[in-house]
Amino acid sequence: MLDIQRIRKETDSVKRGLESTGADAAIIDQILELDTQRRHLQQEGDTLRAQLNAASRDIGREKDPDARKALIDAVSSVKKQIKDNENRVPEIEEALNTLMLNVPNVPLPEVPLGDGEDDNVVMAEHGDAPAFDFAPRPHWEIMEQLGIIDFARGQKISGSRFYVLRGDGARLQRALITWMLDVHAREHGYEELYPPAMVRSECLYGTGNLPKFGDNLYRDAEEDYWFVPTAEVPVTNFYRDEILDAQALPIRHAAYSPCFRREKMSHGKDTRGIKRGHQFDKVELVQFAHPDTSRAALDELTEHARVLLERLGLRHRLLNICTGDLSFVACIKFDLETWSPGSQEWLEVSSCSLFGDFQARRARIRFKDEAGTNRFVHTVNGSGLALPRVLISVIETHQQADGSVRIPDVLQPYMGGQTHITAR
RNA sequence: GGGGAGGUGGCCGAGUGGCUAAAGGCGCACGCUUGCUAAGCGUGUGUACCGAAAGGUACCGAGGGUUCGAAUCCCUCCCUCUCCGCCA
Incomplete structure (x- = not known):
């Protein structure tokens, strides 16, 4: 498996390397697209979860039953958003992972070029x-x-x-x-x-x-x-x-x-x-x-x-x-x-x-x-x-x-x- | 194949719903000390992802569930150890 960071940073050389083996470098573009989506989802989810964690801490400290109830109610929309976010993640990750497992290694520069x-x-x-x-x-x-x-x-x-x-x-x-x-x-x-x-x-x-x-x-x-x-x-x-x-x-x-x-x-x-x-x-x-x-x-x-x-x-x-x-x-x-x-x-x-x-x-x-x-x-x-x-x-x-x-x-x-x- | 026990950080080992990434110990790293005998003291010490950074998130065998909140409760699975059976 290639390093996703390398694919991000050295996209062109990775593609050229793959093409030299006869592989289709288009997979790299698909990976980058999914990687972007994945990161976006993660950031969104992380933020939401941070909100929930903070809210839960407040609830734990709140002793008054009514105030507590209000806080719990208030957090329900965040919970729903987290659920939505979580529902979208596996599909992206599985697709990305499958692609990553199917990308061959990139030849070193010293490998002679050839078709077969x-x-x-x-x-x-x-x-x-x-x-x-x-x-x-x-x-x-x-x-x-x-x-x-x-x-x-x-x-x-x-x-x-x-x-x-x-x-x-x-x-x-x-x-x-x-x-x-x-x-x-x-x-x-x-x-x-x-x-x-x-x-x-x-x-x-x-x-x-x-x-x-x-x-x-x-x-x-x-x-x-x-x-x-x-x-x-x-x-x-x-x-x-x-x-x-x-x-x-x-x-x-x-x-x-x-x-x-x-x-x-x-x-x-x-x-x-x-x-x-x-x-x-x-x-x-x-x-x-x-x-x-x-x-x-x-x-x-x-x-x-x-x-x-x-x-x-x-x-x-x-x-x-x-x-x-x-x-x-x-x-x-x-x-x-x-x-x-x-x-x-x-x-x-x-x-x-x-x-x-x-x-x-x-x-x-x-x-x-x-x-x-x-x-x-x-x-x-x-x-x-x-x-x-x-x-x-x-x-x-x-x-x-x-x-x-x-x-x-x-x-x-x-x-x-x-x-x-x-x-x- | 049948019965019992258990899976927490590099290791040992606490922890049964909230301020626990997780006590304590060992180990390790750095520093100090060198009149309490190769010892003492202090500090630090998980991984991964996102982020320029600040920081955030996740992870206590795996997956799912309950809950505002789970290492802690529930379900399923996997694995390890052990007793019995079988066997090269």
């Missing part, structure tokens, strides 16, 4: 494309042949876009999760959390998934429980409605969780393999940062995610996401993509975003600054990393001519010293 993903800027490429003296195969072939995945039974159990990892496939994913969490917790300064995978809707408003993106979420039919699309949701809301110590910032948390997404929008896309499922696993990094250092925190967090790819020996690149491809909540975003030589495509394995106070304002996460003033923190997060796609890249990158897969050195201790996955 084709305009994203490649900032860095790391590692060479792996060389093969045979035709590299896609992961679904390799994994099936090794017997470490079962698509058919996954579909039998749960339907399309579900699969079962088995044997060394399941173990490899588990090794990746553990290793990544260990790196973040032991080397990068993140406290590990294991959060709920089901949350109340309020959490999703906090992170910005609701109200606009509810149709990509699964939810309980009877109660207000929603399945998280990412650990970002519970972890960000860990501090909802709290006031943190300035000295405690930045707070860093890493969390593993399963993630659930309907993927309604991408029906026919990515149907082969494990690139896009309704359920997948992910390690998420979240930082709660001081506004003065949040931009640097984004670079730091991005590097924390990137270095994992390097250590896994995967070719990867860093993208600066353009205005037109920015997510609803981000004011700047870097994607990490890793190369999958079998499927011959770049896979997004992490989106690292700075949200400014956009989420903190929705979730009311504040800190007490040096002057003792409560201010909203800035939130930063990114995957570190998304499992299925890292798994794809590991398997396709480290596949061998004989159909086996070499296990990256860093993961071998997590696989009991095993160096290769071979057919059973």
